[in-house]
Amino acid sequence: MIDILLNLQLLAPFFLFLILPVFFFFCFTSSGPTKGTIPIPKPYPIIGHYFALKSVGNRRIQWLSDIVKISPAGTFTLHRPLGRRGVITGNPATVEYILKTRFSNYQKGRTTTSILSDFLGTGIFNADGNTWKFQRQVASHEFNTKSLRKFVEHVVDAELSNRLVPILTSAAAAQDKTLDFQDILQRFAFDNICKIAFGFDPEYLTLSAERSKFAQAFEEATEISSKRFREPLPLVWKIKRLLNIGSERRLRRAVKEVHEFARNIVREKKKELKEKQSLESVDMLSRFLSSGHSDEDFVTDIVISFILAGKDTTSAALTWFFWLLSKNPRIEKEVLKEIMEKSEAPVYDEVKDMVYTHAALCESMRLYPPVPLDTKETVDDDVLPDGTVVKKGMMVTYHVYAMGRMESIWGEDWSEFKPERWLEKVESGKWKFVGRNSFTYPVFQAGPRICLGKEMAFMQMQRLVAGILRRFTVVPAVAEGVEPHYFAFLTSQMEGGFPVKIIKRETST
Secondary structure, three states: OHHHHHHHHHHHHHHHHHHHHHHHHHHOOOOOOEEOOEEOOOOEOOOEOHHHHHHOHHHHHHHHHHHHHHOHHHEEEEEOHHHOEEEEEOOHHHHHHHHHHOHHHEEOHHHHHHHHHHHHOOOHHHOOHHHHHHHHHHHHHHHOHHHHHHHHHHHHHHHHHHHHHHHHHHHHHOOOOOEEHHHHHHHHHHHHHHHHHHOOOOOOOOOOOOOOHHHHHHHHHHHHHHHHOOOOOHHHHHHHHHHOOHHHHHHHHHHHHHHHHHHHHHHHHHHHHHHOOOOOOOOHHHHHHOOOOOOHHHHHHHHHHHHHHHHHHHHHHHHHHHHHHHHOHHHHHHHHHHHHHOOOOOHHHHHHOOHHHHHHHHHHHHHOOOOOEEEEEEOOOEEOOOOOEEOOOOEEEEEHHHHOOOHHHHOOOOOOOOHHHHEEEOOOOOEEEOOOOOOOOOEOEOHHHOOOOHHHHHHHHHHHHHHHHOOEEEEEOOOOOOOOOEEEOOOEEEOOOOEEEEEEOOOOO
């Protein structure tokens, strides 16, 4: 096998010699139709759109968004090397078609599950068919009204009061101290999902600046697994995995660390269930282990999937929310006004009735979605509503980031951070929240796979926003005019973290 790899390396210059003349020839030909100054890229023989993608570096999400926005019917066919093609769309009708109307024909598929299998195994976010249905059915019990109230009043509020507020109070007292707020929010969300879903407290949100081995391994596993999607030839990462070299060797080490952490949670829960005939409260992990599916590897995969969902999505949404709030004082003032008006209400009722804050969070995720795009694989040949022909095995991606920035959906003022687009005034003069069709705003997916934890995520975010802003002002510690870079692996992040200073609010109660 090593000889094969060496031969491939020796042949690389030869293939490059053949491809480069083609590339340079087409570089001086028309780039295709344009709208304004943005060209729709032209695919070339053998290489497809490879060089166009390569040239945009880590702006791939933004570049594809720009292309989708100017493509006819909001759908673009991406040509990969050696004739492979994929469809990328921002068309709500097409999104509804693949997520609902023809749901059975657009699955995770072999390509995605293969790429993510080392990391996520057969967890709910990397499964199709009966495996997915079973996990969803068991997990759904965790999202009823009783569970939501318990989550907000006991889990979120305890983490906020006992851990987050002391950290922010300490940072405010040391006036020159800078915190990475993105990291703080990830730690907060990680503790929350472990407590509510597994009945386990990792105590990750502490005054210590040290990141645990698990957190580092989880981040590395997420990054390397995601980068497999970007390989122009999948054979490359597969050979590296077979030989256990380079990034694949690092992935194997990271996955081992992540799996050991998750497996220990499963074993402790098994031990707890065995020793106690009845538990004071039943968490999601207990339900899985009591359902007859107690295979350790399978349940470990489930744990890892829910950590990914709970740790990285809400923290990503809140990171961008606090950034946008700092740039829009008027909106921050409105959010704060709502928080102060509800300060005497019980915790659950306070969160449930935060209409303006809810709208502001929706608006923030429109511009900076936690998951910028999602891909399905076509089971059989088909024709999309916009007339695009798709063949069996092709990847069809709906571009959530692009859809949040399309004038055809949001109007000429799409670039404005404007919570009022989600609100209308009622007779009493108060705001009423007006939701959007989930196929127009697929931030939480849509159709049969719509996010089970959507309401829980909003509850957590609204409680956190209220708990922070009532006491503190969050001020970005960046130079004037500097805009953070949005990028994503499996979920979005603010590149380089979100450095902030915390200022104690004088009107705090």
